[in-house]
Amino acid sequence: MSCIVLQLGQCGNQVGQRVFDTLIEDNLTHLNPSKLSIENRSSINDYVRHSLDRFFIQHENKLTARALAIDTELKVIDQLMNEKSQSKRHWSYEKKCVIEGRLGSGNNWACGYRNGSLAEENILNSFRWQLENSDRVDAILPILSLAGGTGSGLGAYVVECIRDELPRSFLLTTIVVPYTSGEVVVQNYNSLLTLSHLYHSADALLVFENDILQQYAKKLVSCSGLDRPTNIHDMNNILTRHLCSFLQPISNKNASVCEINYLLESLLPHSFYKLLTLRCVPQLSDQALDFSTYKWSSLIKNLSQMYINNSYLDEGLNWSLKPHQTRTKSVANLFLARSYDKEDIDQDLKQYFNHSTLYSSYTPSSDYYSVFNYRDKSYLNYEKYVSLISNCQTPVSALDRIVSKSWQLFGQKAYLHHYLKYDVDEQAFLNSFVQIEQVIKSYKEL
Amino acid sequence: MAQNIVVQVGQCGSQIGCRFWDLALREHASLMSSTNSKKCIYDSSLSAFFRNVDESKNTSLPYPSPLRTLKARAVLVDMEEGVLRSILSSPLRDLFDGEQFIRDVSGAGNNWAVGNRFYGEKYRQMLSDEIRRQAEQCDSLQSFMLIHSMGGGTGSGLGTFILSLLDEMYPKVCRIVTPVYPSKDDDVITSPYNSVLATRELTEHADCVLPVDNDSLIDIVSRCDSTAKVNEDGRCPFDSMNTIVANLILNLTSSSRFDGPLNVDLSEIPMNLVPYPRMHYLISSQIPAPFKTTANSSIPRNVNQIFRDALSPHFQTLRVRPQIDGVYIACGMILRSKTIQMSEIRRNIDLLKLKHMKFVRWNEDGWKIGLCVVPPNGLPYSLLTLANHTCIKETFIELKERFTTLYRRKAHVHHYTDHIELADFEQARENLNQLIEEYRHIENTSGLVKSTESDNASANIPRLNVLS
Numbered sequence: 001m002s003c004i005v006l007q008l009g010q011c012g013n014q015v016g017q018r019v020f021d022t023l024i025e026d027n028l029t030h031l032n033p034s035k036l037s038i039e040n041r042s043s044i045n046d047y048v049r050h051s052l053d054r055f056f057i058q059h060e061n062k063l064t065a066r067a068l069a070i071d072t073e074l075k076v077i078d079q080l081m082n083e084k085s086q087s088k089r090h091w092s093y094e095k096k097c098v099i100e101g102r103l104g105s106g107n108n109w110a111c112g113y114r115n116g117s118l119a120e121e122n123i124l125n126s127f128r129w130q131l132e133n134s135d136r137v138d139a140i141l142p143i144l145s146l147a148g149g150t151g152s153g154l155g156a157y158v159v160e161c162i163r164d165e166l167p168r169s170f171l172l173t174t175i176v177v178p179y180t181s182g183e184v185v186v187q188n189y190n191s192l193l194t195l196s197h198l199y200h201s202a203d204a205l206l207v208f209e210n211d212i213l214q215q216y217a218k219k220l221v222s223c224s225g226l227d228r229p230t231n232i233h234d235m236n237n238i239l240t241r242h243l244c245s246f247l248q249p250i251s252n253k254n255a256s257v258c259e260i261n262y263l264l265e266s267l268l269p270h271s272f273y274k275l276l277t278l279r280c281v282p283q284l285s286d287q288a289l290d291f292s293t294y295k296w297s298s299l300i301k302n303l304s305q306m307y308i309n310n311s312y313l314d315e316g317l318n319w320s321l322k323p324h325q326t327r328t329k330s331v332a333n334l335f336l337a338r339s340y341d342k343e344d345i346d347q348d349l350k351q352y353f354n355h356s357t358l359y360s361s362y363t364p365s366s367d368y369y370s371v372f373n374y375r376d377k378s379y380l381n382y383e384k385y386v387s388l389i390s391n392c393q394t395p396v397s398a399l400d401r402i403v404s405k406s407w408q409l410f411g412q413k414a415y416l417h418h419y420l421k422y423d424v425d426e427q428a429f430l431n432s433f434v435q436i437e438q439v440i441k442s443y444k445e446l
Numbered sequence: 447m448a449q450n451i452v453v454q455v456g457q458c459g460s461q462i463g464c465r466f467w468d469l470a471l472r473e474h475a476s477l478m479s480s481t482n483s484k485k486c487i488y489d490s491s492l493s494a495f496f497r498n499v500d501e502s503k504n505t506s507l508p509y510p511s512p513l514r515t516l517k518a519r520a521v522l523v524d525m526e527e528g529v530l531r532s533i534l535s536s537p538l539r540d541l542f543d544g545e546q547f548i549r550d551v552s553g554a555g556n557n558w559a560v561g562n563r564f565y566g567e568k569y570r571q572m573l574s575d576e577i578r579r580q581a582e583q584c585d586s587l588q589s590f591m592l593i594h595s596m597g598g599g600t601g602s603g604l605g606t607f608i609l610s611l612l613d614e615m616y617p618k619v620c621r622i623v624t625p626v627y628p629s630k631d632d633d634v635i636t637s638p639y640n641s642v643l644a645t646r647e648l649t650e651h652a653d654c655v656l657p658v659d660n661d662s663l664i665d666i667v668s669r670c671d672s673t674a675k676v677n678e679d680g681r682c683p684f685d686s687m688n689t690i691v692a693n694l695i696l697n698l699t700s701s702s703r704f705d706g707p708l709n710v711d712l713s714e715i716p717m718n719l720v721p722y723p724r725m726h727y728l729i730s731s732q733i734p735a736p737f738k739t740t741a742n743s744s745i746p747r748n749v750n751q752i753f754r755d756a757l758s759p760h761f762q763t764l765r766v767r768p769q770i771d772g773v774y775i776a777c778g779m780i781l782r783s784k785t786i787q788m789s790e791i792r793r794n795i796d797l798l799k800l801k802h803m804k805f806v807r808w809n810e811d812g813w814k815i816g817l818c819v820v821p822p823n824g825l826p827y828s829l830l831t832l833a834n835h836t837c838i839k840e841t842f843i844e845l846k847e848r849f850t851t852l853y854r855r856k857a858h859v860h861h862y863t864d865h866i867e868l869a870d871f872e873q874a875r876e877n878l879n880q881l882i883e884e885y886r887h888i889e890n891t892s893g894l895v896k897s898t899e900s901d902n903a904s905a906n907i908p909r910l911n912v913l914s
Contacts, residue, residue: 075705102586104448106620106713149717181811183708185718185776229789232707404909408808411907412891414721421618433910441912 001259002134003054003247004127005067006142008158009151011176013069013076014232015143018240019247020055020065024090026248026380027051047377050249050257056091057133063091066134068126070158072101072115072150097126105149109190110422112153119154120161127162139170139260141247142202146191146402147178153190156197163201170261173202174243177209177398186415188406193424195399196432199439204268206276207395208239212312216283219315224285242278245379245387250336250372258372266370267332267391269363272442277394279306280387283314289381296337297348299386304352310394323355329446330392331360333369337386338379345386346371360446396443403436448588449494450699450712451580452520453608455594456561456601458626460522460529461684462593466692467518467538470495473696473823486513491703495519497583506583518542519584521576523608525550525565525600545579548572554599558640559865561603562647573608574615581616588702589620589712591695592652596644597628597637606647613651620713622698623652624691627659627764627841630848636858638848639871645845646874649881653716655727656694656832657841658763663687669760670735686737690763693736693822697830701780701816707788710780710816718814719776719834724881725888728778728832729768731761734825749786753794756831757802764841772836772885773892774805776812783827784819791815806836806892839885846878 007016027048056063071077077100086092099122105112116123131137140162144155159173175198178187198205217234249257267276281299284292302314309317310327321327333353337345353369379385409415410429419429454463478486488498488511497517498507507514518541524530530549533539548569554561581587590612594605605625612621625648628637648655667686701710720726733755756779759767768774781791795813799805805812812834822828852858853871862871 073709073711075709104588104711104713106711107717108713111713181813183813183815184714185809185812185814229787231788405811407907407909409721412721412808414809415717417723418717418720434912437910437912 001054001136001138002066003139003141003260004130004134004137005055005065006140006158006162007067007069007071008142008144008155009071009148010073010076011145011148012143012151012155013071013080015174015176015236015239015243016067016069017080018236019143019243020067020091021089022240022244022380023051023055023248026244029380030377045376046257047249047374054138054249055247057094064094065091066130067093067097068123068130069093069098070119070123070154072104072112072154094129096129099123099126101154105153107149107184107186107190108418108422109149109153109156109186109193110419110424112149112151112155113157113424114153114422115150116154116157116161120157123158124161124165127165137166137169139172140166141172141174143174144194145176145178146194147182147184147187149190152194156194156201159198160201170264171202172204172206172260172264173198174206174208176239177207177395177402179210179214180401182210186409186418188402189409189415189419189429191402192406192432192436193429195402196435199274199435202274204264204274204276206243206278207398208242208278209312209398210235213238216313219283219313220285224287241380242280242387245280245338245385246278246336246389248338248374248379250338250374252372263334263372266367267334267389269331269367272439273331273391275391275395275439275443277312277390277392278387279303279312279390280385281306281314282382282385284382286381292383294384296343296345296384296386299384300345300348300352303386303388307358307388307390307392312394324357326358328393329358329360330390331363331446332367332391334389335369335371335386336389337371337373337384338377338382339373339375339384340378341384342375345373393443393446396440399436399440403433403440407433448586448702448712449519449584450589450591451577451584451587452495452518452591452593452695453523453577453612454520455523455592455605455608456598457524457526457529458595458598459593459601459605460524460533462624462626462688462691463520463522464533464536464538465685465688466593466695467520467541469689469692469696469823471516476823477820487511488513488516492516494699494703508585516541518546519580520546521548521573521580522546523548523573523600523604525561525604526553527551545576548576554603555861556597556634556636556640557599557861558603558636558643559862561599561601561605562607562643563603563865565600565604566607569604570611574611577608577612577615587616587619589622590616592621592623593691593695594623595626595628596641597632597634598640602640602644606644606651609647609651620653620716621651622654622656622712622715623648624656624658624695626691627657627845629660629664630844632660636852636861638845638852639858639862641845642849642878643870643874645842646877649724649877652726654720656698656730656763657727657838658691658694658730659765659841660687662763662765663690666690666735666761666763670737690732690736693732694730694763694830697732697780697782697822697828698832700782700820700822701818704818704820706816706818706820708815708817710778710814714814715778715832718812719778719832721775721809721834722884725775725834725884727838728834729762729764729766729838730833731756731758731763731831733761733829733831735761736822736825736828749790750794752827752829753798756829757798764838766835766837766840768833768835768837769802770837772839772889774803774812775834775836775888776809776814777803777805777834778814778816778832780816780818780830780832781827782818782821782829784821786817786827788817791817804892806888808891836885836889839882842878842882846875846882849875849878
């Protein structure tokens with residue numbers, strides 16, 4: 001079983017690279033580190049074998065990422081392919097699968113989308129090469145940001161192409177929502193157009209918000225006692241840790257490893273609800289890990305309070321909120337627990353997450369949440385780690401913000417001529433507005 | 447990486463252009479000497495404005511390659527011989543091939559119509575051939591940079607002709623114009639005519655215009671350049687003034703040429719700062735003033751002061767007052783510095799936004815920030831501010847008044863009517879009027895002036911409602 005990562009645009013490439021680094025880092029983290037080396041297959045256990053099979057092509061002890069790196073700006077790609085950084089890693093990209101365009105998109109979604117159609121042949125060829133090198137495809141994981149032109153415009157096009165190429169494969173798209181007031185004036189237009197296209201072509205959208213990541217990074221930096229401003233690497237690290245905790249192998253009750261699309265099946269009961277939110281605990285800096293021990297019950301209690309507060313962070317929570325005052329509702333939840341101990345968390349989950357008020361009225365109580373765990377390996381250096389993936393209302397506020405800001409610009413017909421240059425007209429915008437308004441409404445009515 | 451072609455037209459354009467090539471070479475030279483002498487290679491940042499030519503085979507080399515002979519990506523146009531001849535006798539001559547010069551001998555006689563219509567038609571073929579030749583030598587052509595004056599005949603007339611030609615030939619390549627507007631007491635009597643006629647072309651065919659006026663250049667030079675001696679007739683040395691404009695282009699393209707945590711591609715500038723196709727006039731200012739020998743006092747001491755100075759009218763290359771009237775439609779800043787962090791920039795910009803800048807209501811997040819790690823040659827850092835601000839209409843109103851004063855009497859009009867109709871004058875004026883009205887309309891919708899009900903209604907359209 002394998003997953004193919006699509007790194008789209010600057011953000012996608014930075015995050016994608018970190019994803020592979022983190023996967024390797026996690027695989028090398030073990031109780032008894034001396035025993036481990038990825039090169040020697042006999043020494044590794046099931047977990048590592050599954051993880052490597054899923055994300056890397058293994059050939060003569062060399063690891064090649066199952067990834068397509070696509071960008072129109074050469075600077076980022078150059079960094080990826082830089083030999084110095086290649087030699088430091090245990091893995092590399094396949095040259096065929098690094099696709100660079102000569103034409104930037106200049107923050108213009110429409111231009112990026114057009115550039116996508118120009119590069120289509122190239123991209124599909126590389127993609128087919130990846131397909132040939134995987135026995136069976138589990139899920140395809142595009143990663144992109146919504147703000148710029150390349151990741152969003154070209155990304156939307158590529159995801160559509162892949163959907164046409166493999167109509168039945170599972171497409172889990174990771175999207176990064178830009179800062180509320182950001183670096184790109186037209187980011188809300190770009191986000192709107194991307195969302196409406198992805199909502200059509202992808203099976204699920206895993207939403208991360210830059211504002212939240214920044215807050216999170218600030219917290220971690222100040223916790224670890226460093227006096228420095230946060231930077232983009234801190235934020236990318238947090239994002240990839242979250243993401244990888246979900247991508248690494250996990251098993252069901254019978255202790256057999258589950259596929260990613262199987263995990264997500266239960267989360268997506270209806271094709272109109274595709275927005276996923278990922279919350280993880282504990283939220284600690286690396287320095288603090290050695291001094292902390294946790295109990296499952298306290299972790300899950302934290303998670304439930306984060307959920308009720310509609311927050312991604314375990315800080316600044318209002319602990320007096322009760323489940324019936326919840327600020328978010330969901331269609332379904334999924335828990336992934338990773339550790340070395342064999343304790344059961346079912347009791348704790350029942351206590352904190354079995355309230356009907358947390359769910360939409362038509363979710364049957366048997367479908368409230370599902371649980372998976374891995375009991376022979378903890379995640380990175382975390383003694384215990386719980387990830388909660390929910391199909392809930394949390395991302396709606398970001399969508400709402402994007403729509404209202406772009407609607408304001410649209411009302412003044414501002415910036416539209418740039419898009420019209422590449423054949424995206426007012427009607428296309430209106431269609432996107434209609435679609436995203438519908439999504440917002442259906443989530444709000446849960 | 448993307449390439450740009452500089453088209454310099456007329457006397458003013460040629461002089462600024464030469465200053466630009468000189469400074470661009472110095473910038474790259476100082477970068478190379480500061481890194482490693484072995485690293486004298488032709489890289490992507492050099493390719494933005496230069497070709498690397500193997501003289502023996504007469505072919506352009508792709509980057510990266512060892513440095514051979516550099517040629518400028520430029521087209522030099524003048525209808526008089528003087529300036530071009532002085533280029534040919536300067537050390538810069540090796541940058542250009544003979545084909546890159548397009549020249550005549552008799553000049554346009556300060557007449558827009560002669561430059562635009564007569565010479566335009568006469569040299570159309572030659573110009574388009576040469577432009578195409580330059581464009582074919584780029585692997586991804588990003589922009590055309592036009593430099594010309596607005597007051598004379600060749601620069602304003604033929605310059606704007608070339609602009610419309612470019613629009614026709616390469617509609618999707620970004621066209622950025624740096625026009626130099628004449629002083630109020632300009633010695634060319636017909637300069638208001640020329641400026642208004644040329645402004646119409648700029649409004650219709652450019653993607654981005656960074657207007658510069660002579661008066662404010664003089665102000666900056668006399669304030670900041672201690673080495674420049676004011677001539678006996680009270681005029682400033684043109685060289686220092688040209689340095690400012692040449693640096694404007696260098697700073698503008700810095701973020702697309704060099705690395706940085708926040709890259710700004712050139713095409714992103716119109717994309718973010720120009721909400722309506724005609725309102726593409728950006729007011730620029732540079733901190734500190736780009737002189738190597740600048741008196742120490744004018745180099746800001748810390749980050750906070752840079753941003754405080756950024757809005758100061760002292761450094762603007764146009765005499766307008768954004769602090770007093772009008773609103774910001776959008777604003778861009780390109781910072782060049784090794785040491786300044788993103789978080790410091792964010793904090794300062796939040797402060798500016800809160801206290802000093804009034805944005806139009808529907809575009810309060812209208813910010814574009816670029817951060818480039820290569821500082822300008824000889825300075826620790828620099829900040830280029832590009833403001834799309836409604837106060838620019840004052841410049842146009844003033845221009846229109848000077849035009850009207852002349853036109854009321856139809857003075858000097860007969861020189862023009864050999865080549866253009868009277869209707870062209872009317873249309874150009876009407877076009878300018880319309881532009882002024884458009885800026886006024888923006889001010890109205892932003893709630894500065896008591897708005898009428900229809901304005902209010904258009905400002906707040908309720909969002910779409912989904913029926914179930």
